[in-house]
Amino acid sequence: MIDVLIIGAGPAGLSAAIYVERAGKHAVCLEAMTVGGQIVNTPEIANYPGIKKISGFEFSMGLYEQATELGADIIYEQAVKIRETLNPEEKGFTVLTESGKEFEAKTVIIATGAKNRLLGIDKEESLTGRGVSYCATCDGAFFRGKDVAVNGGGNTALEDALFLTNYCNKVYIIHRRDEFRGEPKNVEAVKSKENVEFVLDSTIDELKGDRNLEAVVVRNKNTGELREIPVAGLFIAIGQEPDNVAFADVALLDEKGYIRADESCMTETPGIFVAGDCRTKAVRQLTTAASDGAVAALAACAYIG
Numbered sequence: 001m002i003d004v005l006i007i008g009a010g011p012a013g014l015s016a017a018i019y020v021e022r023a024g025k026h027a028v029c030l031e032a033m034t035v036g037g038q039i040v041n042t043p044e045i046a047n048y049p050g051i052k053k054i055s056g057f058e059f060s061m062g063l064y065e066q067a068t069e070l071g072a073d074i075i076y077e078q079a080v081k082i083r084e085t086l087n088p089e090e091k092g093f094t095v096l097t098e099s100g101k102e103f104e105a106k107t108v109i110i111a112t113g114a115k116n117r118l119l120g121i122d123k124e125e126s127l128t129g130r131g132v133s134y135c136a137t138c139d140g141a142f143f144r145g146k147d148v149a150v151n152g153g154g155n156t157a158l159e160d161a162l163f164l165t166n167y168c169n170k171v172y173i174i175h176r177r178d179e180f181r182g183e184p185k186n187v188e189a190v191k192s193k194e195n196v197e198f199v200l201d202s203t204i205d206e207l208k209g210d211r212n213l214e215a216v217v218v219r220n221k222n223t224g225e226l227r228e229i230p231v232a233g234l235f236i237a238i239g240q241e242p243d244n245v246a247f248a249d250v251a252l253l254d255e256k257g258y259i260r261a262d263e264s265c266m267t268e269t270p271g272i273f274v275a276g277d278c279r280t281k282a283v284r285q286l287t288t289a290a291s292d293g294a295v296a297a298l299a300a301c302a303y304i305g
C-alpha cells in the first residue's frame, strides 16, 4: 500500500512528492506524459522567488532529481479512475490506469494540471504538426526565417512571441482584445521588437492550406473586416483547460471542470487531495502550484497519521 499516490509529475505533483518524502512517507507519482508538465516548454522562468532566471526544462529536471533522490518513484502510467477501497475498515483508494494496472494507496493527490485550450476551428487538428503548434519552444526553430502568428494575449502568448522573434522573419500577435492579460513587462518586451506586428481586437476565423498551413484569416471584431495573413506557423496560446472528468465521481468539479478543495487542498472525499492548476483557485502560477503541492502533501501525511 503506497502512502501517497500523486497523479501528475508537474511542479505541483513533484513538490508534493518532495514534501511527502521529507515527512518520512513514501510518494509514488503517476505521469501520463513527461515529467515537469507544461512548464518544461517555458523558455524562461523569471518570477519564481529565489531564482532569478531558469529555463522551464532545467527547473523541471531540478524538481525531478530532488524528488527522486529523496526516494519518490515516478511511474509512467495514465490514471483513469480513483476507486474508494471497498472494505470500510481499511481507509484507502485504488487508482486504475489506462494500461489496466491498479495501484493501492492510503491517500491520493490529484495534480494533473491543465491541457492546452483548442481554438475549435476547422483544420486545427489536421494542420497540427503541419504549421499549427501549441509549443513555441518545441517547434519554433522549424520556422526559422519564416512568418508566423501567435494567438492569445496571456503571458504564454507574449513569451512565445518574444521567443519566436529570435528565429522568425515576422511574428504576428493575434489577440481578441486590445489589452493584454499578460504582464506589462512582457508586453513592453514584445513591443520593443521590430519584427512583431499586433493584430488586435481580432479572432482567427479560418486556417488556409491543405498539406501545410499557408495563411490565417482573421476577423476584426469592431469592423467585421476580414484579413488574410500568409504564415507558415500558428502558435496557439489561448490558455489551458482542466482534464478532471475521470475523477468527477470522487471529487467535486466546479462549472469550468476544476476540482474544488478546502484550505488544506482536501476534496469532498477525505483522503483525496488536489494540487496545482487542476484545482479551483484564482492564481495559477508556478509558485502557487509548488505551494499547493506542499500543502496537499503535509495534509495527506497528517491524514495517514
Ligand code: NAP
Residues within 6 Å of the ligand: 042, 044, 045, 046, 047, 117, 118, 119, 151, 152, 153, 154, 155, 156, 157, 159, 176, 177, 180, 181, 182, 203, 237, 238, 239, 240, 283, 284, 285
Ligand atoms: P491565460 O493567461 O489564461 O491567457 C489566455 C489568453 O488567450 C487570453 O489573452 C485570452 O483572451 C485568450 N483566449 C482564451 N480563449 C480564447 C479563445 N477561445 N479564442 C481566442 N483567444 C482566447 O493563459 P496563459 O497565457 O497560457 O497563462 C496561463 C497561466 O500561466 C497564467 O496565470 C499566466 O500568468 C501563467 N504563465 C506565467 C508565465 C510566467 O510568469 N513566466 C509564463 C506563462 C504563463 P482574454 O484576455 O480576452 O481573456
